[in-house]
Amino acid sequence: MASIKDVAKRAHVGVGTVSRLLNGSGYVSAETRNKIERVMKELNYTPNELARNLYHKKTGIIAVLVPNVLNPFFAEFVDYVESELYHAGFKMMLCNTVKEVNAEMEYLDMLNRHIVDGVITGVHSLDVEEYKKIQKPIVALDRYLGEHIPVVTADHRNGGRLAAQILIKNGCTKILHFKGATEVESPYHERHFEFERIAQKNHIRIHSYELERNRFDSEYYVEVVQDVFSKDIEFDGVFAVDRLAIECMNETIRRNRKVPQEVKFVAYDGTYITEMVEPKMTAVVQPIEKLAKESVNLICDLISGTSYVNKQIMLDVEIRKGKTTLI
């Protein structure tokens, strides 16, 4: 394989000139540039990207941390993020943190070791203090990690309100409400507080069932639904994250209760699976494509030197009516 020396020799210029051209790091005349580029083509010369990255202290790689890409919300998020990053000239390194102890820490460390230029994190495992130590480009999805780390989030408070309102409008009086683990501080949980507040204000009986942290697997959802039914909890309305809402609806149908006549369902996230089941689920839909776009815009800003303090981008959610509510 041709080296930079071979190129320089054949183009009758110094190695430094070729290097300046490759790295865009100084003046090279148009004539010399043309000559070097022609020789590179003739010799089929491939610049060593690693060497160039070393020079620029940039790798063009962004690490994206999600708990589990099997969760359709994160699958859609990752799908859009990868596409947005690609168009911004970056490659995506993906990490599923649920399976790996310490993976989150390891990826953050890769920022320091110049392996990735930035991190977009959608996980809730590491102590916030760890993030405060790092002065590098990090963007958080749905989590507060310190004033210098921008947050992208949907308007979950309004999401909780919309869910409560539609169940109340549909005449539900005993609502089963599956809520995320509250031990982690996240804007994502505000839907639960608002949902409970609206329900209580309207004197609706509400049974809140708190889920374990970082459990997104099907087995866990089956277990939770079995637990609910074994406890004979009465309900005529359900509010839960997509997959759990679906699991609960299927068990409800198997127990010969009619959906939506006897039990109404509202799912949260509104990923494609809520449109894949029969009846289609009424859902609060997160703007996943926009969340991805804003996350990528912010990480690009940080990499190009912009600083933010207490930056938060909050995007609208909306209700998509399916067949699991009547009105």
Add this chain to the structure above:
Amino acid sequence: MASIKDVAKRAHVGVGTVSRLLNGSGYVSAETRNKIERVMKELNYTPNELARNLYHKKTGIIAVLVPNVLNPFFAEFVDYVESELYHAGFKMMLCNTVKEVNAEMEYLDMLNRHIVDGVITGVHSLDVEEYKKIQKPIVALDRYLGEHIPVVTADHRNGGRLAAQILIKNGCTKILHFKGATEVESPYHERHFEFERIAQKNHIRIHSYELERNRFDSEYYVEVVQDVFSKDIEFDGVFAVDRLAIECMNETIRRNRKVPQEVKFVAYDGTYITEMVEPKMTAVVQPIEKLAKESVNLICDLISGTSYVNKQIMLDVEIRKGKTTLI
């Protein structure tokens, strides 16, 4: 930040000695090693990974190319591959090739430019000739790319046989068979040929509907199902990939035909979504975790210098009975 020179100076050794230690590239006495490591700690020295990678011509990164991570088969595959790679000491760079023209070529080029150490490809877009030019570690999922590129695949021929046999055993006489685009040569298609062969041998009427290449989106599946129903194609059994089987079943139920009494369904891939719908789908299940493990084992072999010629690893599939068949 401390540099390698600062470390060398304070440890009273040459820069070359520190470099030998960091890179494991030559003899360093135990005493000197201890001294250098103590100084590194004192100075909070972080070795520049890029520089080390340049030295070793290794990056520790594997590119994984899939058409679309929203497809649950690829989501599961990616989930397992990431975990296996992590335990083998590699990070995963993920690319969804369906959205990006030229992305596949670009990632292959990254092999040449020393950005990734290997590629695991599950996509079917680029001309096989492009792969033949590359003498670097590449592993293919379900595709023949040349004799030096190992293939990992499930026993799709047997998968097609199992699907045909169960529909026949259930008394189906008019089967709707959705088949992948045949323009691409892939072991994945062998299920279709075997399915048709067994059906014909048993004098079953079969309507084969060929799908477009690289279309895995929900909109397309909805369109296909509407097309089938608008053409009044008669069927009492259906064989299709998971999401399409589900879409077809839902439309069948909406048109008031009973599943499984009037129409039987067998899905192919058997990802988690086939267990998420009601009734649960009978499915031919691909061993996705094993496919991921074998792909990672092979890429590690290739990176460590093993050569393979016409290597193919074929893994067993199995039928998982759900409620969309009677027996």
